[in-house]
Amino acid sequence: MALRELIELSRFYGRREEFVIAGGGNTSYKDEADLFIKASGTSLAELSEAGMVRMRRDRLKAIWSRSYDRNPDKREAQALSDLLEARVEGETKRPSVETLLHDLLRQPYVVHTHPSLVNGLTCGRRGEKIAAELFPERMLWIPVVNPGYILARTVKEAIERNLTHGAYPSILFLQNHGVFVAADSPEEVRAIYGRLMANLESRLTRRPDMTALAPVDSELVETLSKVIDRLLGPKEAAQGAPGGPACAFVLNRAIAHLVASRRSFAPLRSLSYTPDHIVYCGHEPAWVRHGRPRVAKGASPAELRAAESASLSAEAARAIEAYRARNGHPPRVVAVEGVGLFVWGESPAKLASARAMLLDAVRVAIYSESFGGPRHMPDDKRDFIRGWEVEQYRAKVNAQGAS
Numbered sequence: 001m002a003l004r005e006l007i008e009l010s011r012f013y014g015r016r017e018e019f020v021i022a023g024g025g026n027t028s029y030k031d032e033a034d035l036f037i038k039a040s041g042t043s044l045a046e047l048s049e050a051g052m053v054r055m056r057r058d059r060l061k062a063i064w065s066r067s068y069d070r071n072p073d074k075r076e077a078q079a080l081s082d083l084l085e086a087r088v089e090g091e092t093k094r095p096s097v098e099t100l101l102h103d104l105l106r107q108p109y110v111v112h113t114h115p116s117l118v119n120g121l122t123c124g125r126r127g128e129k130i131a132a133e134l135f136p137e138r139m140l141w142i143p144v145v146n147p148g149y150i151l152a153r154t155v156k157e158a159i160e161r162n163l164t165h166g167a168y169p170s171i172l173f174l175q176n177h178g179v180f181v182a183a184d185s186p187e188e189v190r191a192i193y194g195r196l197m198a199n200l201e202s203r204l205t206r207r208p209d210m211t212a213l214a215p216v217d218s219e220l221v222e223t224l225s226k227v228i229d230r231l232l233g234p235k236e237a238a239q240g241a242p243g244g245p246a247c248a249f250v251l252n253r254a255i256a257h258l259v260a261s262r263r264s265f266a267p268l269r270s271l272s273y274t275p276d277h278i279v280y281c282g283h284e285p286a287w288v289r290h291g292r293p294r295v296a297k298g299a300s301p302a303e304l305r306a307a308e309s310a311s312l313s314a315e316a317a318r319a320i321e322a323y324r325a326r327n328g329h330p331p332r333v334v335a336v337e338g339v340g341l342f343v344w345g346e347s348p349a350k351l352a353s354a355r356a357m358l359l360d361a362v363r364v365a366i367y368s369e370s371f372g373g374p375r376h377m378p379d380d381k382r383d384f385i386r387g388w389e390v391e392q393y394r395a396k397v398n399a400q401g402a403s
């Protein structure tokens with residue numbers, strides 16, 4: 001019964017774009033003995049009993065008495081191995097990496113999401129202070145930390161500290177990440193989320209205007225799409241993702257304002273709002289300056305447009321090459337001054353996720369204005385995620401070279 005309720009609750013949030021972007025987030029239900037958690041790689045929107053992993057809570061608790069290697073890679077591997085050992089016999093699916101965190105919360109129902117509005121707060125310079133004003137009770141703010149075991153341990157310590165002068169938290173804000181809501185019933189989860197979103201809404205001074213816009217010059221956009229796709233495509237396409245690489249142009253009112261100049265683009269110069277943004281969109285976009293093309297006096301409008309197109313294409317090539325040289329991998333997002341954003345994926349499915357996450361970054365950037373202005377992940381935390389991504393990329397490329 002409780003599991004069925006959890007599945008219904010998970011689908012409710014999983015199917016709402018304001019809560020779940022590109023399949024992120026996870027949910028759990030626990031009793032005294034067991035924790036049922038969403039398996040890694042399954043979506044909340046389509047969750048069924050087959051997508052849950054049953055964990056033994058005594059074994060999860062035993063993890064806290066273990067000591068792990070100081071080396072982060074070894075430590076995470078050891079913690080993951082213990083996490084897999086904590087599954088009930090016969091379970092084969094991989095539990096979410098945030099399982100330990102779910103187990104730490106006392107309440108039976110836990111729904112963890114990364115909504116754009118919430119991340120406007122968690123990525124806002126005054127986020128912690130405003131969170132304390134808006135949610136004076138049963139709220140914990142967790143400063144940005146590396147994901148995995150370290151995050152869970154940080155939360156454990158924060159809960160224990162808090163217990164001395166308060167009750168168990170029902171809202172856990174994770175800086176530059178998202179929110180956990182914990183409650184005794186599904187109704188209570190919905191009520192807390194409802195209050196939470198309404199409170200955040202009440203503090204907004206500006207909302208992102210996501211009204212789609214047609215490009216000012218659709219021929220130019222088509223040319224640039226081809227140029228960018230060619231520059232990013234061939235090396236990645238060799239990896240054989242189904243459907244082949246794809247590039248999309250993204251423009252709406254909020255983006256038009258952001259790409260107007262290098263200065264107005266400041267909130268998106270880094271995309272490192274949360275780990276998801278880094279994973280799906282890369283840590284920063286390549287920026288293509290819109291220089292003034294050289295044309296002879298008295299050139300016709302057609303000649304002007306051709307010159308502009310050629311100059312922007314050359315500038316895009318330069319920007320992408322410079323990005324690749326600096327980072328060791330190509331960008332996923334290319335911002336063209338005065339034109340819009342281009343986003344790229346190895347396959348149509350990857351493109352769809354990257355595009356959704358890019359639009360989320362735009363919303364987070366604008367929402368964060370109401371919470372003290374944007375605050376990206378600190379460089380060391382960003383590089384922890386990036387390092388992992390770069391390794392993945394190298395591994396993929398190397399595997400390709402070997403085959």
Ligand SMILES: [Zn+2]
Pocket residue numbers: 025098112113114177178
């Ligand atoms: Zn998360």
